[in-house]
Amino acid sequence: MIHQLSDCKAYIPSTTNVWQYCVILPNATIGENCNICSHCLIENEAKIGNNCTIKCGVQLWDGITLEDNVFVGANVTFTNDRYPKSKNSNWQLEKTLVKNGASIGAGSTILCGVTIGENAMIGAGSVVTKNIPANELWVGNPAKFLKKL
Numbered sequence: 001m002i003h004q005l006s007d008c009k010a011y012i013p014s015t016t017n018v019w020q021y022c023v024i025l026p027n028a029t030i031g032e033n034c035n036i037c038s039h040c041l042i043e044n045e046a047k048i049g050n051n052c053t054i055k056c057g058v059q060l061w062d063g064i065t066l067e068d069n070v071f072v073g074a075n076v077t078f079t080n081d082r083y084p085k086s087k088n089s090n091w092q093l094e095k096t097l098v099k100n101g102a103s104i105g106a107g108s109t110i111l112c113g114v115t116i117g118e119n120a121m122i123g124a125g126s127v128v129t130k131n132i133p134a135n136e137l138w139v140g141n142p143a144k145f146l147k148k149l
Helices: none
Strands: 064-066 096-098 136-139 144-148
Touching: none
Parallel strands: 064 096
Antiparallel strands: 136 144
């Protein structure tokens, strides 16, 4: 289902729901059985696996990859440029990978160039500045290890 108030130019599988006010650019990759909530933007080089949930207010920029079964909470912020500057012709795309089964809490910020490991959890409001190992819970600003899952 694609809500009539969304602008989806990419192929969207019939098992995936896209809610109102989403913009999905033509070359984005969207998996099966996903739920993309309202007010999301997904750029051309973003990749979303199967069974992902992307809550309201999330932007997935070029270079962001979500593997299968990933949860992204409301208003999570991703980046893809370490040194952002207006009209910067020398900018370098830094890719981010969120591995299978990872969960990112609402309001978190994920800096570019990191990998969030399989089944890892990021607590709400955390700022992720480095790679997160699989099966660990990280929280805070900057995010720090809390416990094994």
